[in-house]
Amino acid sequence: MYKLAGPSPEMRAEQLDTFFAGLPADSLTQEEVDLRDALHGFLAGCNLRNLPRLSNAGTDPAVGSARALLLEQGSFKVPLKEWIARRIGGEISLEHEEKNGQWMIHAVGARHSAQPNKGNGKGGGKAPPEPVKGKGKGGGKAPPEPVKGKCKGVGKAPAAADIPDDNTGRCLPPEDREEIAERFFSELPADALTDVEVQLRDALLAHYLERIQAGALPTLSEVGAVGNLKSLRTQFLPREISFRKWIERRVGDDIEVVQQEEADCGRETFYGPRGMIDSELLEASLRTAGKRNPGDNRSSRGGQRHRDKAQRASGEDQRAPPTWQQPRKSPSETYCCKVQIVFVVVVFIVVFGVLNSLLLWSFMTALMCYRKLCCRRCVA
Incomplete structure (x- = not known):
């Protein structure tokens, strides 16, 4: 129903294959070495509490500059995830989070010094003492030791207060937010939606x-x-x-x-x-x-109740209070009300009795007249 225009998946896959085919099969280029070292420096400073997200790595200045030199080919941008998986999968591991679709990255195994363009297998330099899993290729000189570096580049290790709790870069000052947004969007596919x-x-x-x-x-x-x-x-x-x-x-x-x-x-x-x-x-x-009045945007947590209380306190609320909040009557007023009720009841009974007596008297009078009339007719 809604679809963004762009190259087909087949064309994009062909572009990726063409890009990776142009890279050395048994070593890394200098641009790749710089990007790999920047990723290791990022990991050294940001994986102290949680595994960093791949999107967070894009907010690191060193990673961003190295990635721009290597993976941005005009309008076509190679995803950083694809490059990690194909080229340095033996050094940096990718882990997919099913609940939110994000990718987590972390270093795999130990890293040792090596010379570029030398080594065995798919990775250049000296092989690590323990076998590591990865389908990508590694090469070039070894990255620096992970004891240095922080989220925003190489240097001393960050203090605990400088490390964001959720690795979203929220420890950065406000002026860097625009840069964070640009790096975040650059991590997303250019021709499709996730x-x-x-x-x-x-x-x-x-x-x-x-x-x-x-x-x-x-x-x-x-x-x-x-x-x-x-x-x-x-x-x-x-x-x-x-x-x-x-x-x-x-x-x-x-x-x-x-x-x-x-x-x-x-x-x-x-x-x-x-x-x-x-x-x-x-x-x-x-x-x-x-x-709209700004006060009309109330949440469901008693906004109306608190506003009504404030209005009543200031005298702005002209509505009558509910019955159960009206002031009680004094005992004398209550007594007078009771007397009035008794008086009304007595008057009603008296009036009803008088009317009933009149009705009975009328009936008896009519009956006596009728009897006299009957007696006169019998005598006659």
Whole structure:
């Protein structure tokens, strides 16, 4: 239904085969050695708490510069994962996480000094003392010892406070977030979407259909609270990358975003299928967002209750309190009410008795008259 244009899988596979066919079969080029060393330096500083993700390696400046020199061939970019698996799979291992589709990397076995263009098997240099598994090729000089280096390049080992807890690069200053985003997007396929991206895009469009059936356009601020969208975003997108940036960079041909003009209550960003957003519905949503009070965006955690309490305290709430909160009456008032009730009951009984007596008297009078009339007729 929604598909990004690009080379077919067969053409992309042919381009990859052509690229790797141009590399030496029994050694690494200098550019490959630089990229391998940068990856080892990244691993030395970032695998202290958790295995780093492959996407995080792309945010490392040393890895990024080395990868740009080797794997970016004009508009065609060779995935870093593919190069690791084919060329240095015996030194760096890839592990796929099924739950979020991410790839984890870590060093395999010990690394020793070696001379380039020499060695046996598929890897150049001296073979490690223990056999290691890997389908890629290794060669060139050995990388530096893993006791030096940190997340952003070669140097001293980072302190515990400098290491992000989840290896997403959140320990970096805000000015580096744009660079992190660029490195993240460069790790993704240029001509296709990953499985997680397809799920995220389809979930956004499904939420759009649900919202327009209710007569409103969805906003990017609300999708963060939708269960499946929230879990997919947490698994796939780093904190530094917003939904809007991902949409514009990856699925802009399928989804477009419209941002509200600056207002007192902030700006809402609406989204929908490109070229299919109803103009009248969009204008109505923009007007509604412009008139919205910032206090109307309440969560389900008692926002209305706390606002009502504040209004009552300030005298703004003109609604009458519920019955159980109204002040109780004094004993004298209660006594007077009871007396009034008794008086009404007594009056009702008296009136009813008088009316009943009158009715009975009328009946008896009529009966006596009838008897007298009958007696006169008998005498006559």
